Amino acid sequence: MSKYIYSLLILFLCASCSTEKNEPSTTTTETVYFPPISGTTWETKTIASLGWKQDAVQPLLDYLALKNSKSFIVLVNGRIVMENYFNGHSATTNWYWASAGKTLTATLTGIAEQEGYLNTNNKVSDYIGAGWTSLPLAKENLITNKHLLAMTSGLEDINNGDAVDPASLTYKADAGTRWAYHNVYVKLQDVVAKATNQTWNTYFNTKLRDKIGMDGTWFQSGNNSVYASTTRSMARFGLLMSNKGKWKNTVVLNENYSNASANTSQNINLAYGYLWWLNGKASYHLPQSQLQFSGSIIPTAPNDMYMALGKNDQKIYIVPSKKMVVIRMGDAADNVNLALSDFDNILWQKINALY
Template identity: 30%
Template sequence: MTARILKIVLGLLLAIVLAGAAWLCTAGKPLLLVASGSVSQGLCDAVYVSRVDPGQVFREQHAPLMRGIGWAVRWQVDRAHDEVRTSVLGGFDARAVFRPGLGCLLMHGDGAVPEAAGYTPSPIASPFPDRLVASDDPAIQRALERAFAEPDPAHPRNTKAIVVLHDGRLIAERYAPGYGPDTPIWAHSLTKSLTSALIGILVREGRLQLPQVAPVAGWQSPGDPRRAITIDQLLRMDSGLPFDETGGALNPLTRMTFLERDMAAYAAHMPLARAPGTVWGYSNLGYVLLGRMVTDAAGGSAVDAERFAQRELFAPLGMAHTVIQADADGSLIGASGSYGTARDFARFGQLYLDDGVVGGQRILPAGWVAYSHSQTLDTGYGAGFWLNIKNDTRVPVWSAPWGMPQLPKDMYYARGAFGQYVVIVPSERLVVVRMGISLDYGDDTGDLVAAVIAALRRQPRL
C-alpha cells in the first residue's frame, strides 16, 4: 500500500513539474519576461535617473505587484556597465541600460545598445530657490503632513513629493526621506500631458494639424478603417483603438512596454475596437503613436527627440530634471516614459494656468490650453488632461472616479499611475503636484488640494 501511495504521489509531482515546464515555455514565458523587464527598467531608473535606493523602490513598487513570484526575482546593479539585470526562476533575463541624457533603455537580448553614448543636454536654470520652501501657514503645513501620513500600513501611500504654487509662487513643498527638489520621479501617465504639449508645439509651428489624418504608415492601405483616425482623436482617446490598460499582468500596455522593441509598430498593428470618434477608451497605444510623430518631426532619433523637448518645452519652463525616455527603436515613449521632479511638473502646470505662455514667450498655440481641457464625448477627459465635470458616472473598465468632486468644477489635471498628479485650479490660481509610489492610492489628492484651497481663502488679502 505504501509503495502504491508513493507511486501515485511521484506521478502527481511529475505531472505538476511537466505542466509547470510547459507553462513556463508557453503562456508563462511572456508573463515572466514582463516581470523581469519591469524590474530591470524600474531599478535602472531608480539608480541612474532618480538616484534613490533601488532596494527601497523594489520593495515599494515591484514586490507588492509580484505577489507569488517575488521570491523568485533576482536583480543586480552593474555599475561598471551602467545597467541592471534581472532574472526570474534563474532565467527569463532582462537588462536595462542607462544612456546619459536619455534615461534607461530596456534591451531585448544582448545586442548592441542603440545610441549608447546618449548626449549631454545643455544645463537648464531652475526658477526656484536652492533652499527648501516651507509654508508658514499652519493649515497648509497640516495638509501636507496628512498627505505624508500612513494611516493604513497595509495600504501605504508612499508619498514622495508635494509642491504647491499659488499665483505663480512656490509657497510650500515637502519630500520623503531620500527624495528632494532635484529628485526625478517616474511620472507614469503624466507623460501623456507632456506629449500633448509637444504635439501642440508642432501645431504652433505649422508642422501638424489637429484635424489631419494621423501619419501612421501602417494605416494607409485602401480600405483600412484606421486611415480615418485623426491626431485630434488620438489626443482625445476616441480613436477607436481598444482600452488597453485592463486588469491582469498581460495586456496590450504591458506587452508593448516590456516585450516590444518598437512600441509604435506594435501600436500601429492593433485593430480597431470601435469606429473612430464614437467611443472613448483609455489608450496608451495612441499616445505611443503620438510620441513617434514627435520623434519623426524632431529628426527621427531618440537624441533628436530629446533635444527637441528640451529646447521647445523643458528649457523655457525651467524643467531642469525632466526626461522622456525612448524605446529601442529610438521613439519617445509618449504614454508613460518620463521622469521629472515635482518642481518641474509644477512649472508645467503653471504653463497651462498661464494659457501656454511663460516669460512673455508663447510655448503652446493660442487656444491650446482651452482645447486641452475641453470635453471629449460624454466623458471626464479632454486632450491629454482629465476634467472635473463628471461626478455622476465612473471611468469605464476601471470604475474609478473621473474627477475630484470636492474641488471647483474648473479644475483639470494630469494623472499617472501610483498617485502622480498635476492639479490645476484656474479659479484659485493654484497648481498642486503630488508624486509617489502608491499602489492602492485613493482620492487623497483631492482632499489635499481642498485643504490648501481652504487655507488660502482664510489668509488675509494683501
C-alpha cells in the same frame, strides 16, 4: 418703509463683508511670477501672507507622509507657498511622472502644430505611414491625431492598453465613437518626430523642456515612454499650462490649443480634454472602464480644476480660479496603482482646509 429699506441695506452690507472675509486671497490681481530658467531661485509666499490657516498645514503634511508621498508643492501665482519632501526624497531627486506625462505629449503635439509641422485633424497615417495598426486601411484612415489626443481612436485594448505594435492595435469601433484609455497616444511621439524630422527627445528638449527651465529625461518602460524629473520641473510645466502656454512674454504653446487641452474634447467622456482630466463635469469615465459615472471626478476639489494623473498617484492639479498649481509625487497612496483613487478626495479636503 424707510426702516425696512434700512434693514435690507444693513443685511446687504453684512453679507458683502462676510463674502470678502471668506474669499481666499488667491483671487488677487498679483502678477504671475516665473522662476529664472536656470538656477535654484524661486520666489515664495507665506501661508500668513495669503490669509491661509497655519493650523491646517501640519494635518496636510501628516496625511501626505502617511500616504507614501515623496514631494508636494503648492504654487499661487507662480510663487511657492508649500514645498515639502518626504521619505528621503529631495529637491534634486528625479521621479517618474507615469501617465501624468501624457500631457507633455499633448503639449508638444500642439507646439508642432503651431509651427506648421502637422495638423491634429489629419489622419495619423499621413505622418507615420499605413499599417501602424492591424485595421483594414479604411478603418485605420479614420483615426486622426486628435482622436489619439482625446482617447477616441476606437482601437481595442487587448493588452491592458500597453502594447502599441500593429498586431496589438485591433478594431473595436470606428474612431470618434468610443472613449477608451489606451497607451496608443504614444504614437503621437512618432508623429511629431516624423513631421519635424527630429528625434522626439531633441524636439521636446528644444521646444519645451529648455524653454521653461525643466530638467529630466525620457525613458522606456515596457512599450511606454515615461518622463522623470525633479518635482520643481513638474511644477514649472504646471505653471506654464496654468498660464495658457505662455512663459513670461514667450508663447511656448498657443492659447487656443491650451484652452482646447483643458476643455472637453469629445462628447463621450466629458471629463477628458487632450490627455488632461477635467474636474467639475456632469459625468466622467475612468481608465479601463466603459461605465459612465455622474458628477465630478473629485467632488471635494474646485470644479474648474484640470489634472495630469499618473500611476501611483503622480499628480499635477491646476486650478485657474485660485491661480494655483499643486504637485504630488510618490508611491501609491493606498498600495493601489491607479491614477485616480479616494486619495484625491481626502487630499483636497486637507488642501481646502488651508483656506
